[in-house]
Amino acid sequence: MRKTLIGALALSTLSLSIGQALAHEHHIKVGTVAGPETDVMQVAADIAEEKFGLEVEIIEFTDYVTPNAALADGSLDANAYQHEPYMNAMVRDRGFDFAIAGRTFVYPIGAYSEKYDSLDELPDGATIALPNDPSNEGRSLILLHNQGLITLDDPENLEVTPLNIVENPHDYDFQEIEAAQLPHILPDVDMAFINNTFAQPAGLLLDDALVSEGPESPYVNIIAVRAGDEDREEIQQMVEAYQTDEVAAKAEELFKGAAVPGWE
Template identity: 35%
Template sequence: MRNSVKITTAVLAAGALSLGLTACGGGKDDDAFVVAASPVPHAEILTYVKDNLAKDAGLNLEVKEFTDYITPNTATQDGSVDANYFQTQPYLDNFNKKNHTDIVSVVSVHLEPLGLYSRSLKSADDLKKGATVAIPNEAVNEARALKLLEANGIIKLKSGAGTEATPKDIEKNPKGLKFKELEPAQLPRSLDDVDAAVINGNYAIEADFKPAKDALVLESAKDNPNSNLLAVKKGHENDKDVKKLAKLLTSPEVKKFIEDKYDGSVIASF
């Protein structure tokens, strides 16, 4: 069953508070600027900023890691955290629309190209008729996965298929591929059970893949709208600490850190 973000805001907010307190180990430190982030590469980038840049900028940065794509937004909306860094603009737009939240982008930081991976195949051309391909099961990233396959001639989507496209929007499927929709975090583990999987960049890196080298096909960075953002609740865009962090995340030091650490698997978008 598709798990697009159609859960009510009230339920999500309750979950965010519960998970947020678990992740934080208690209440939020009033003196700290707390940012919710996916572990890789977001939390790693933030930790670099915290350890090397934040003190000199007068920013008391605290990083809280979350492994899902819902709680960071609900925690930002209800004030459990001050900001988040894990998502793209299309995902944020869809989340706000479905959940009646008002979270806004502050600055674009990096792109994690979505890629097609396999334990057994050496090339996307090796996909056999009737092969099973796992894809993210939530809105926007599922559409990104299908568009990646389309861009590489594997399928063709119906005209007008947008950011909420699903396998039902496939117009041509020459190899009769079967699609298995899974939680994004489960996709790397699914590779033992499927022929290939389209995996978000952060989860691919966590699973020790090197997207620039290991992906059978990889999203192009050119004109790509899916850069990852620093985001806050509307009305906080010009807060002092928000502006400090935005400046640090788009600094030459962070750009060099991204280039050196991720070797093309994460690309600075500033």
């Protein structure tokens, strides 16, 4: 009887260990930028758990660089906060080996001002704040080029910087600022280009922007993973859970029309 009891206990312990291992395997960590995009991802996480039994642990960040570093070093299984041009720039500059597992939303960037109501009111010498990450800075300058306010040497280059401005007839003063800080410094500049990730939590609506991207924007956000993981079962389950009407409805609620599903 003693041997039987020990055997039963051993089998029970083994079963528990296997169960814990399987539960751990069906668990992924996904990075987001703190704010409404995290709330949107939480809806996807709830769907993934209900539909697939997949636990999606959301890790929040407050900048645009760390989530890719965390993905590269294995601290994350995926992240969902960036568009493809930004990811490509990081891959090229830092040697990351990433792939796209799925698409999320287009979050148009807009130019906001607390001093002026239109681009026509901007004075010569106005101070314009730009996000300092490679692609969001480029998309801001391309918007100004398309409005005829500056001239770029190559407006098809998605990663232009102020160094690529060949004509600045209004003598604008461009300040490169970390994206998360742009809403905070808005009162101190004449105009700031702010990604909707940070504009919406600051109470800035896309309708209030002096200029913004349209639906033709190439900057659709993505779910990024390490190369080779894009077909991993847990990743594809998370993508399927994200690309749902429930997630789109949550984004509509939070972003008030300023988040366009990129998977449709």
